[in-house]
Amino acid sequence: MKPVVHIVDDDDSYRTATARLLSAYGLKVEAYESGDQFLARLPGCEPGCVLLDLQMPGQSGLQIQRQLCELAPLLPIVFLTGEGDIKSGVDAMKAGAQDFLEKPSSLTVLMETIERALAQYERRHAEHERLQELRTLVGSLSAREAEVFRLIIRGQLNKQIAYALSISERTVKVHRHQVMEKLGARSLAEAVSIAAEIGLDRRRGSAPE
């Protein structure tokens, strides 16, 4: 599946021209004349990256970015700006913007920026997939195994776990083996790392999707 570059800009001619240019370079492009229009069509959107105009009537680029963080956290955002507005640039980067593109920009800069953003999307996507797998693995643990796993990553000894769960130490060992087996962890360190990645850490239950 090819990633799509979403262009959100109120200026017709710029939007059209940019879309034509990216298409000519073989990219898939979707164009939207306002942030609201993009948000409305977001659910059906193909993933890729967003070229978001900072200054638009109605919702500004920064307002749209805030909502996109919630709705599509994996989508890298490249801001388009006509002028080096430092304050909005800083705000945007703080809020997690991928990059900045000043209008007008050279073809090279434009293409590099978009490639970087798409690579970023690929990375985020792969990471997201991996975490998703890990969560599935963690989800596949039985209730008892999950309890044992939570205590293991807190660094508790088998004896302590047995005492906490009021089961025999031998049983703990069996569960522990099962957990390591299911998660594919070869050491305690790996198991802790997995827990950290899915955000399990010290909280109870699985990390939210």
Next chain:
Amino acid sequence: MSWGCRCAAIFPRPVLMTVVLATVWGSFADAADASDTSVPITDRVPRVLILYPYDERIAATTAAGEALRSRLLEATDGKIDLFSEFLDLSRFPEAVHVARMGRYLAEKYAARRPDVIVALGKESANFVTTYRITIAPDAKIVAAGFGNSTAENIDLPDDVIGAFTTFDILKTAELARRLQPNARHLYIIGGSSEFDRGWLTAARADLEEFSKSYETTYLEDLTIGEFIERASHVPSDSIILALTVFKDRAGRNFIPREAIRQIAAAASAPVYGPYQTYIDYGVVGGNTVTFDILGRTVGNLVIDVIAGRPVSDIQAPQTNIVDARQLWRWGLAEGNLPPGTVLMHKERSLWEEHWLAVTVALGVVLMQAGIIAALLLERRRRQDAESRSRLHLLEAVHLNQSATAGALSSSIAHELNQPLSAIRNNAEAASELLRSGNPDLDLIQQILLDIQADDQRAGDIICRMRGLLKKRSEIDWQEFDLNDVTSSAIHIIHGEAERRGITLNTNRPTTELPVRADKVHVQQVVLNLATNAMDAMTDSESARILTFATGLEKEKAELRVADTGNGIPQERLCSIFEPFYTTKQAGTGLGLSIARAIVETYGGTISADNRPEGGAIFRVALPLARREESGR
């Protein structure tokens, strides 16, 4: 004296001019005998008959007669009957005419016999002595206008009282000496007639002593040409005394003053003569009896006769008479003139005559001139100040334009970026498309059209920007639609409004609003009001809306600019258009005052108010340009 000369010319007998005072005294002694019969006239108004020897056109007798008449009228307070008779004896010298004249007058005055007859001139004296018995047997006769030697020659009866005039060449010579103390030569000019020769003989006697101090030459027995020639070659330190020239050696007759005029005109030294009539004919002057003095002298004599006072022959007093123009011509000093000299033709300077009036008038004129000059200066300064103030306004507007351009520059740059970026991307896209094996030519065509459109867009933006920075050295009057200027101003600020999150609203113009002004200035007014409104909404929490509305209001083109800011505090409504009044941190306080200055320059008004629903509203009203003017 003119008629002295003329009568001499008509009566060929020479007249011996007597000079000496002793003679005068002698005459007085004679007169004393003749006057003892005078009786005053008391029962009625006295009658006086004046006999003129010639016709009324002869200036000399007429002048003397007039002086006499006015003296008599003055002395009697008008209670006198004056009669004049012109005997016309020069044109009709025949005895028949004289006799007829005698008869005529005798009959004419039969009912009103004159009490006194004044005979002017020798001819009149002759006539009256002959016909007095028939005309007025009891009348006293007063004869005037000739010398007493003439009186002896014509056998004037003893009871005729004479007012004699004597022409004294020595006194004339002495006058000349006073005027020319350094003169070394003396020339005396006389003609070849009997009279002229008589005069020369008398002059030789009179000047015997006087001429010893000079190298003296008598110019006589010459033709008029020779007179002129000789006179024009005399040394400059000469005195020329002119007697009379009735006839020259060639026998040519002259009126003496005409001959003298020719001689004096050519003379190389001042010419003097003993006759008043020579004045005006080029002589400097001389000692003589003036008509006026003669007239007054005779007048006094007649009054005495009427009053019955004892009278006797008298000499009319002589005076020195000088032509000021000749003094000037010869460079003779006025200060050397003997006291009592009558200076003729002296243009008494205005200053001498009316120095006080002149001073006052001059003062007034100077003051007026001063005031006029001051007023002119003031007017000039006011014009300068007006043009300077207009120039200042133009300068201020330009600074204001620059400031607006500066403030809007980032949004304008942003606006300009859009088409430029689009052009760039379109061009890149087209070139990439062309590189591919099977280019979509329709798409490329569309791309090129879009590039053109974007280029146009960028050009428009730059054009507006240039209009915003256009400097005026004077007002560029033109007629335009207020709606157009408003919408172009909105174009300029819309980027800035977008940047600030302000919504722009405009009403759809319903009617044309033609006004006459400088487009750029009116646009600046709209921009200032818009900028002001946008600034007013900076801290506003509610929706930021800037509304423009144009329309006809009370026969004027009106523009309203409304905002949704916090409005203007009531107490500041009146001072909001004052220069340097500002509520903004970064404001210069000039925007609104310049807007007002511009609007008032074009005869419009500007006002500010608060809207009941919140926010401020500014109204600009400009006079409508007249249709017929635009038609021209």
